[in-house]
Amino acid sequence: MFTASEHPLSPLLKKLGSLTRLSDRDEQAILHLPASPRVFAAGQDLVGEGDRPTRCWLIVEGWVQRYKVLDEGKRQISAFHVAGDMPDLQGLHLSVMDHNLGALTRVTALSVPHEALRELLLRIPELNAPFWRDTLVDAAIFREWVANVGRRPAYQRLAHLFCELYLKQVAVGLARDGRCPMPVTQVDLADATGLTSVHVNRTLRELRRDGLIELRGKRLEIPDWPRLVAAASFNPAYLHLASRPTA
Amino acid sequence: MFTASEHPLSPLLKKLGSLTRLSDRDEQAILHLPASPRVFAAGQDLVGEGDRPTRCWLIVEGWVQRYKVLDEGKRQISAFHVAGDMPDLQGLHLSVMDHNLGALTRVTALSVPHEALRELLLRIPELNAPFWRDTLVDAAIFREWVANVGRRPAYQRLAHLFCELYLKQVAVGLARDGRCPMPVTQVDLADATGLTSVHVNRTLRELRRDGLIELRGKRLEIPDWPRLVAAASFNPAYLHLASRPTA
DNA sequence: CGATATGTTGACATAGATCAAAGTATGTGG
DNA sequence: CCACATACTTTGATCTATGTCAACATATCG
Secondary structure (H helix, E strand, O other): OOHHHHOOHHHHHHOOOOOOOOOHHHHHHHHOOOOOEEOOOOOOEEEEOOOOEEEEEEEEEOEEEEEOOHHOOOOEEEEEEEEOOOOOOHHOOOOOOEEEEEEEOOOOEEEHHHHHHHHHHHHHHHHHHHHHHHHHHHHHHHHHHHHHHHHHOOOHHHHHHHHHHHHHHOOOOOOOOEEOOOOOOHHHHHHHHOOOHHHHHHHHHHHOOOOOEEEEEEEEEOHEEEEEEEEOOHHHHHHOOOOOOOO | OOOOHOOOOOOHHHHHOOOOOOOOHHHHHHHOOEEEEEOOOOOEEEEEOOOOOOOOEEEEOOOOOEEOOHHHHHHEEEEEEEOOOOOHHHHOOOOOOOOEEEEEEOEEEEEEHHHHHHHHHOHHHHHHHHHHHHHHHHHHHHHHHHHHHHOOOOOHHHHHHHHHHHHHHHHHHOOEOOOOEEEOHHHHHHHHOOOOHHHHHHHHHHHHOOOOOOEOOOEEEEEOHHHHHHHHOOOHHOOOOOOOOOO
């Protein structure tokens, strides 16, 4: 019998249990999933477009980007994932990958066989809800990104992205006090916001000039959260976080 | 005992069964879901941001748009839905709506209580997969829209949207021979592509001029599908349709 | 310590936005 | 079935946010 806090799968529990409390039996069942660790170097893909994966990755450490490559080398990032996320959980029910998952930093991840997950979900049907829900939150974030990229000007667009990434990290205990890791390049920010890296550079300067962000050494600092939120017209509802922060 | 073909829930079966074949027992269980019909006038919302729905809608006829309203009346559409879709299935596990679902045309829909769906999914755990999968395909489409809006120029962007909407309708038997309903205004197209209605108008003219589309009377005609696909660099993989068309 | 990736800056180009007005459908009530 | 109101489409003139190209500066890392 594992104690939840020290187990490598424990970040997953924290996330899944954030809305509906998991029973002890459920927690134990999840902790007993077979999982083998692997390290990816920055720049490596965990899964690529066209693959037919037979397992899911649970991120234990590092950042993962979800991206598509289009015509003439254009690239669009559609999500950033951090520790506790299972970015390819969808592979459980969609047989072919329609995009790539790449390591932005060095990444440690646990691989969980689809087999084992499927068996677990049939054996304990109540567990479908929290896993399914996790993919629904990802979808909600995609919707917000469509709006962000489609309708917000560059300044607001970047501010909005920073709000999201900060809150996502707060939710899993990776950030607090207006500071968090932000291991992305300006090219990555451009590919996430549908802008050019040159324009990102200039817009970042304006955000700094206005005292909304500090960004150096792969860390983000937000001196005045309410002002950043206002500048982005950020409404966190789409993240579907527990209204009350998790212990 | 119902025969699947004549039942009002039968479009749902067609969709859910498109990948994994449903057993007779499963089909019957779905057909016995309680469902009450309702008609929405064009322009009405089926569900609004902030709502806490207690049921899902299954579209029987008409088109539904999924949209968010941002600053200064800006609007972003993130999906179009047609007969057979359950656009708010996510409500089953996300308690608060983070966007709106509105009727683009007059819409007939069936309301299915969450209660009944939850009970069904616990009783027949195998049914989680097809319903869950449906929400995953929606998510895959959102990802493609992020790329469409973020990185493709207007001409390609609109061409891409038309490819998607045509194929989606072919998949449920609403379109064939390069013709399909397209009951959207140029303002709607603008809000779906992150463009201006004026620019949509001009780009539409170019698409027409190049013989890629005809668009009148709320119907779309595609004279040369391969050429449209090429112009859009459209790859249908993200729709996760059965490779072989469903009977 | 040098190579390579990332960030910064300037000059210039353009896709797409904005504003404004005039056509053309479409639908409703009489 | 007409007439009028409203919604939608089209067009022109002009503007601007963002892109492109190119050079240089500064990190970062093996």
